[in-house]
Structure formats: structure tokens, C-alpha cells
Amino acid sequence: MPFAVYLLGLAVFAQGTSEFMLSGLIPGIARDLRVSIPxxxxxxxxxxxxxxxxxxxxxxxxxxxSRRFALLAFLVTFLVVHVVGALTTSYGVLLGTRVIAALANAGFLAVAMATAVALAPSDAKGRATSVLLGGVTIACVAGVPGGALLGEVWGWRSAFWAVAVALVPAIVAVLKSVPSGPAGGGDGGAGPAGARARGELRALRRPRLLVLLALAALVNGGTFCTFTYLAPLLTGDTGIGSSWMPLMLALFGLGSFAGVTASGRVADRRPTRLLVICGPALAAGWAVFALAAGAPVPAVVLVFVQGTLSFAVGSTLISQVLYAATGAPTLAGGFATAALNVGATLGPWLGGLTIGAGLGLRSPLWVSALLVAAALVTAAVARAVGVNPVEKGQPAVAQ
Structure with missing residues (x-):
């Protein structure tokens, strides 16, 4: 795997830390900016x-x-808005910086996915995808607890400064290591950007690709439904002390890292076998977690296991999206990113509804099981009507 792909993973780590670290900074932000917790x-x-x-x-x-310019533009924008966020005393300005940071992060991930699979061997999209998503999992393991610790010791602004500093080596690395080929793929002579966009959008209409995006959204919805409410579940129903929560979150992150690492090794050659085994196991695992959440030992074990299964299945689905859309490398990365975040938005919302309805702190686990079960049913129906969403990785056309 080219070293530049790992450098892109470093940038994903910094941005992933920013995306998730607010969960530990909300009380300090609310207190400092004099706004409510909601x-x-x-x-x-x-x-x-x-x-x-x-x-x-x-x-x-x-x-x-060009790919290099696009990556640099998004990274520099992300850095600048974090500096503004660290300095501002206005809640409105901070809210605006989060929106702009999200736009920059989304753009970076889309181009980074296309760049990573273009730099990697043509039959190694799964490995390249696992490296990028590995940056997200490392953010869960180290970045998010680290941000929470910084916020506790030096205030929430220090976490924003830390993200900005972490982006500097990533910017230098992209500048020196990423080729300056066109972000949209091809050789740059395929016509104006509008024509290339229309061409990529046509490639995105394939039924297999649409099914894969739906599966990715459902599986990621299950993952973040439980992850969002993991701390209250473990401190409430399981009875684990709040002081252990950073370790529990890091354990989930370690499982996630193990999942993307393992899937990167097999997703290109045996994706069907991985998903057929791990998909049902993931759905069953959420149900078992819901039943066993009252006992600390099985709960702790399942935190790691479900993190592993969730990201093994999720990263394999994303690599399949990139295999299914070789004619639309950049927009495929964009829509894959959107699908993941649809899940990350839908899952916690549904989990919050069940808790608010009085169904208890374990109810998000059942929601996670149902979302993954819905993904399994969707895949089965697609196969029944002649759309096979999962295929072994094949050498892609030139990008």
C-alpha cells in the first residue's frame, strides 16, 4: 500500500477526532458560552x-x-475553522464553524477515498478503504478520550487547538506525497467539470450501488445508535462506574480498529463470505447485548466484539461501493460518506426516541439489532430480484 494512503488516514484521524470529541466537551462549552446543554x-x-x-x-x-489542491483546500479550511472555534466567544460563530468544518470534512473524505483507491493496486480497494476508516477508529481509541482529557484539564478550547495542530503534518504530507492528478479521476482531459459530474452521476444510478449505499446507512445507523448511548447504558443498567467510561469507549474503538484491519485483509478477495458470516453475527450480537447488558463481564466483552463486527461489515460495504462505481470515483466517495452520516444521524435519533418513550436504556441496542436486520433483509430482497450487491473485487478500469 503506498505510504500516501496512510498519510490520508492520518488526516482522517484528526478530522474524526473533531467529529466525535464534542461528546465529552458539551458541558464545558455550554458553561463557557452560557447556553443550555441541548x-x-x-x-x-x-x-x-x-x-x-x-x-x-x-x-x-x-x-x-486537482486531487492535491482539493485535499489541501479542505484540510486548510478545516484547520482555520478550528482556530476560529477555539478563539470565539460567540455560540453562533462556533455553530457556523461546525457546519463549515463538516463541509470540509465531507469533501476531504470524498476526494481521499478516490485518491486512496487510485493510488492502491486495482484489486485492493478494501485495503485502501480500511486504512482511511482506520483513522476514524483510532480517533475513537485515542483522539476522543484525549480530547475529553484536554477539555477536563485545560478547557474545551484546548481540544480545538489540538485538532488544528494535528492537521499541520497532514497538510505537509499531502503537499509532498499526493499526486496532483484530477480529483474526478481520469487524465484531466475528459471535458469540463460539469460534463464529468454528469458522467459520474449517470454511473451512480446502478441498482447495485444504490443497494450498497442503503446497506451502509443501515449498518452504520445500528453502530452509532448504540455508541451514542453506550455511556448511560453501561453506567445505568450495567452498573459500571463513570470513571471507567473512557476505557469502555476506547475498548469499542479498539474493536473498531480490529474490524477495519481484519476486513482490509479479506474484503477484496472474500467479501461475500465476510458479510454472510459477520452480518448475521452483528445483528445477533446487538440482541445478545440487550439481553446481557445487566451483567458487567458479558457487556464489556460485547463492547469489543460489536465494535469489531460493526466496522468489519461497514468498511467492507464501503469498499464494495467503490468497486461498484469505478466510473464515478469521487462522487461514489461523496455518496458513501453521506450514507455513513445518514446512518450516524438516523441511528441516534431512533435510539433517543425509544429512550424518550420509556423503553429503557437498553432499547437502543434493540434498535441497532433491527437496523442491521433490515440491512440483511434488504440484501436478501435485492438478490431475489437479480441484484447482487456484493461481488469479489476485480481490477478496476483506469481512474
């Missing part, structure tokens, strides 16, 4: 919505630029 929580929602909307829009915009 208002501070909107900062997370604003980022998620910006990712969903921004992924396809920024992917289209990036078709006008």
Missing part, C-alpha cells in the same frame, strides 16, 4: 447534517480541482 448538543447535530449535505456537494465541487 443548545450545545446542536453543535454535534450541525456537524452531522453538514456531512450528509456536504458530501455530494463538495464532491461535485472538487471535480474542478
Amino acid at each position: 443548545a450545545a448538543g446542536l453543535l454535534t447535530s450541525a456537524f452531522a447534517v453538514g456531512m450528509v449535505v456536504g458530501a455530494p456537494l463538495m464532491a461535485v465541487l472538487s471535480l474542478r480541482w
